[in-house]
Amino acid sequence: MKNSDINNNIPLKFIDLFAGLGGFHLALERFGCECVFASEINSDLRQLYERNYGMPCAGDITEIDIKKDIPAHDILCAGFPCQPFSKAGMQGGFDDEQGRGNLFYRIMDILCEHTPEYVFLENVPNLKSHDGGNTYKVIAEQLNTLYDIADDIISPHHFGIPQHRTRIYIVGRLKSLGGLQDFHFPSHEGKTDSNIESILIPEDEDYMSIRPATRRHIAVWQHFLNILSENNVSIPTFPIWAMEFGATYDYKGRAPYFQTRKQLEGKRGNFGQPIRGNSKDDYLLCLPIYAQDNPCKRRSDQDHKFSFPDWKIQYIAQNRKFYQEHQDILQDWIQEIQQPGFENSHQKLEWNCGHEEHPNMSTKIIQFRASGIRVKLPTYSPALVLNTTQIPIIPWIATPKGEHGRYMTRREAAKLQCMENLREIPDTIAKAFRAFGNAVNVEVVRRIADNLIPEDRR
Template structure:
């Protein structure tokens, strides 16, 4: 299954972000990049926006640093990143600590790098919400490159991992791992993980019967437990059982 043009475009745009980061001698964040926070100034440290008064939004900026405007509180909330609109918070009506930390880190990163981010940011404003987030799970690289990694489009963001570490297999076909560097027999660049590769990851390459659709296969493999893991646990249990006899 080859990649859609829109998927390739996401990879190209985020690679441009990495190239600009290197060019401007910026440090690649170890935390998830939430680009919607770039330029935002809405209040988040105390009570969550959903529970704030309308006056708390005055003179504040929402996602991508755009003005918070409207005639109602609902209008104001729509100007915020989608994860900031929620009423699902902790008991004291605050965001959880991890969310506040990510917001704080992303705003700080933007303040240090807005001179070059501002010229790039418009390219992702039309992306889906989850594709405006980016997770680099590859450690330090002098010239970070997506095209030799494994990519997964997740609800939490576009996740990039080294090719020696596969992302978790999940039930949703939109999250099938991507190999951007592989050239298909048709000469197209980039493709998704195949059913055979997914079976091999779960140590099920000897299976004679595999669902004949991509959706069915990845649903099965995503629900499965790795055969080798089960074997090793079973062997250890048998050893312990014999020792206790």
């Protein structure tokens, strides 16, 4: 099929690369488009794709003969791997040692070979700023050899879907066919209301229970909030790092890792405990875990490579000041958070709910993250992630089995990604959240496609 021979009576054909659960497939089939090729490297997802869509799904795209095995198509869709560009990853970009960053060039090879009329890509928003903007500059220059392109950063919550998940969407149309003349991304400037209740399924019996230790940790932080409320103290707007309460080690200038043993002697570390030991190694282990490491590992700024980053210095200063002002009401509470079994990340709290006279964690969405326990209003879910330890907790929901509170379920995650119509989803919570965390949001793709694909081509 030649691009110049456009037949409005023939459904647009598309290919679904890095297909995952088929978010692009679900969105485009609503416009009457036909998927003629799919590729997914994960064998479980590949088999699931075949069962859900009744078509074969190829494996590793780097092993496909793009001339022989990929048929002619009108739209190339790809939510290409985001780990090389994500803030959560190592941000290796095109130099990613596992080769994931170079998969964009595989996309370009396919575009050059088949010249589909449209290209539709999705990635993390950090793609735009990675390497000072150079990564995106390369991508844009490559695409611009054939396509007129546009991009925008959009989240499902912009459209009333209760999930905060910003992603960059890049669309393009062949310059030889007129480019993107009248295209515009769907408007998402105004504030939209959303509520997590719209995706909850109270009767769902397939859920992960909250462990007793997790409930205990939530209760300890609720006690902290109660103490502040009873004493008319506002909840800090910065992340609360309880390990800094009572600490006196030097954190400005050279980080402790680069300080001498003599500089560390006589100071106090984690929860104000004296720094003791027989070596500098012992001394460092007395500090909060985030203060023990070598900041050079992650610092590209050579002028300040021996010091903590500014944000860490600021948080330490804010927490120490807060404790100095309120240590009389917090001294007994500190014993609670030092109980055995309290993981380091659970000794941090991020309250994202603004002012409340009587703050209550049981009416909020709670997420246990590496950066701390994050508490959010029940408006929308955080972005779905690949790790089961970070699945959002819904504390207020009553389960059919009599428990009060549970983790978000597989079916609820499917609704957040607008994939509730899938016939089959991964069969375990771990596999499901990993898949949904990597998936493109169907409704966001649908809204963009609605503006991209002319009505007379559907």
